[in-house]
Structures are given as structure tokens and as C-alpha cells.
Amino acid sequence: MFTRQLFLAASGLAMITSLTGCFTMADMWENTEDYVPYFLQPYRADVHQGNLVTSEMVLQLERGMTDAQVQFLLGVPLIRDQFHINQWDYVYYLRRGDGDVQLRRLTVFFNEERRVDHWTSDAMPDEEQADQLILGNIRTFDARPPKQEPAPLVEPNAEPKNEPAAESAEK
Structure with a gap:
């Protein structure tokens, strides 16, 4: 028992x-x-999906651009919704192998004439930061204004120079 x-x-x-x-x-x-x-963990590759949009690209957007100009500048939008025909969504999704996720979104709104009315955007990396993110050299980016090339200096009273080739063509 x-x-x-x-x-x-x-x-x-x-x-x-x-x-x-x-x-x-x-x-x-x-x-x-x-x-x-x-x-001992298996290798997990980084997953990049969507449209890579940089801050330089966003700065080139202008009000009144046609949809063809926007497509030339930014590429084909990831989301072109049939219910919101005046809205294009550019989404970039990055999932690192360790599970870290980044999501950036740019939405362009058009008027009835298919011209850019306005847009909304998350903070975008500049071109150098975007390259480093893709390569995996940096984990995240700090939002900073993009580098702009300075405009060439032109003197206000400068006269155009005559080209010697143009003079010989006239003779």
C-alpha cells in the first residue's frame, strides 16, 4: 500500500x-x-522592400509637377490605390536579420489635373546614409539636411564671352 x-x-x-x-x-x-x-544562430539576411527615397529626392519635389515627372524622380509608387487615385504612397521597409524594423513613408497627393498638390514625408536619410544603411555599416540614421552643391558664382555685370569657334563659323 x-x-x-x-x-x-x-x-x-x-x-x-x-x-x-x-x-x-x-x-x-x-x-x-x-x-x-x-x-550558433542561423544567418538571417536583411530584407529591403519598397522604394528607397532619400531626402535629396524629397527636396526636388515641387508643387505643380505632373505625375510623370514625379514617377521619373521617385520611381513607380509601391501603392497606387484604386480608391484613392489622387494619392501615391512610397514605402520603404527594412528588416534587419536581428529583427530590427525600420519603416519610412512618403505620400504624394495630386489635384484633379494630375499635378502635385502637397506631400507628407517621414524623415528620410541622405544618399550617403542610405548607402550605409543598405550595406549594414550603420544601424539607423540621424535626420540631417541633405548636402547641396553651391550654385556657381556669377558676377552681376559680367558680359558673356564670345567663343572663338563661333567667330570662325561666321567668316
């Missing part, structure tokens, strides 16, 4: 222990990054 009670207690304890192990294993299976060292 005593051996039967001891056997039931031992089997009950083993069953309870094994059931708690199932919960622990399920948690470990879903969150392997917490339990497995980094060098």
Missing part, C-alpha cells in the same frame, strides 16, 4: 515536471535569440 502511494506520488511529480518543461520548451522555441548564443 505504501509502495503504491509512493509510486503515485512519484509519477504525479514526474508528470507535473514534464508539463512545466513543455511550457519552457515552447517559450524557448519561439524566442531562440534569448537562449541560443549569437554564433
Whole structure:
């Protein structure tokens, strides 16, 4: 009788222990990054999807541009919704191999004449930062104004120079 009670207690304890192990294993299976060292984890490539738009591109947008000009500047929009025909969405999605996710969005709104009315934009990286993000050299970017080339200096009273080739063509 005593051996039967001891056997039931031992089997009950083993069953309870094994059931708690199932919960622990399920948690470990879903969150392997917490339990497995980094060098033993499988390689996960970065996933880049959508339109890569830089801050220089956004600065070139102007009110009154046609939809063809916008498409030439930014490319084909990722989302061209049939229910919102006057709205183009440029979305860029980056998921790193470690699970870090970045999402940037630019929405261009057109008027009835298919000309740019206005746009909304998240902070966009400049071209150098975008290249470094793709290569994986930096994890995130800091929003800074894009580099602009200075306009050439022109003297206000300068007269155009005559080309020697133009003079010889006239003779």
C-alpha cells in the first residue's frame, strides 16, 4: 500500500515536471535569440522592400509637377490605390536579420489635373546614409539636411564671352 502511494506520488511529480518543461520548451522555441548564443544562430539576411527615397529626392519635389515627372524622380509608387487615385504612397521597409524594423513613408497627393498638390514625408536619410544603411555599416540614421552643391558664382555685370569657334563659323 505504501509502495503504491509512493509510486503515485512519484509519477504525479514526474508528470507535473514534464508539463512545466513543455511550457519552457515552447517559450524557448519561439524566442531562440534569448537562449541560443549569437554564433550558433542561423544567418538571417536583411530584407529591403519598397522604394528607397532619400531626402535629396524629397527636396526636388515641387508643387505643380505632373505625375510623370514625379514617377521619373521617385520611381513607380509601391501603392497606387484604386480608391484613392489622387494619392501615391512610397514605402520603404527594412528588416534587419536581428529583427530590427525600420519603416519610412512618403505620400504624394495630386489635384484633379494630375499635378502635385502637397506631400507628407517621414524623415528620410541622405544618399550617403542610405548607402550605409543598405550595406549594414550603420544601424539607423540621424535626420540631417541633405548636402547641396553651391550654385556657381556669377558676377552681376559680367558680359558673356564670345567663343572663338563661333567667330570662325561666321567668316
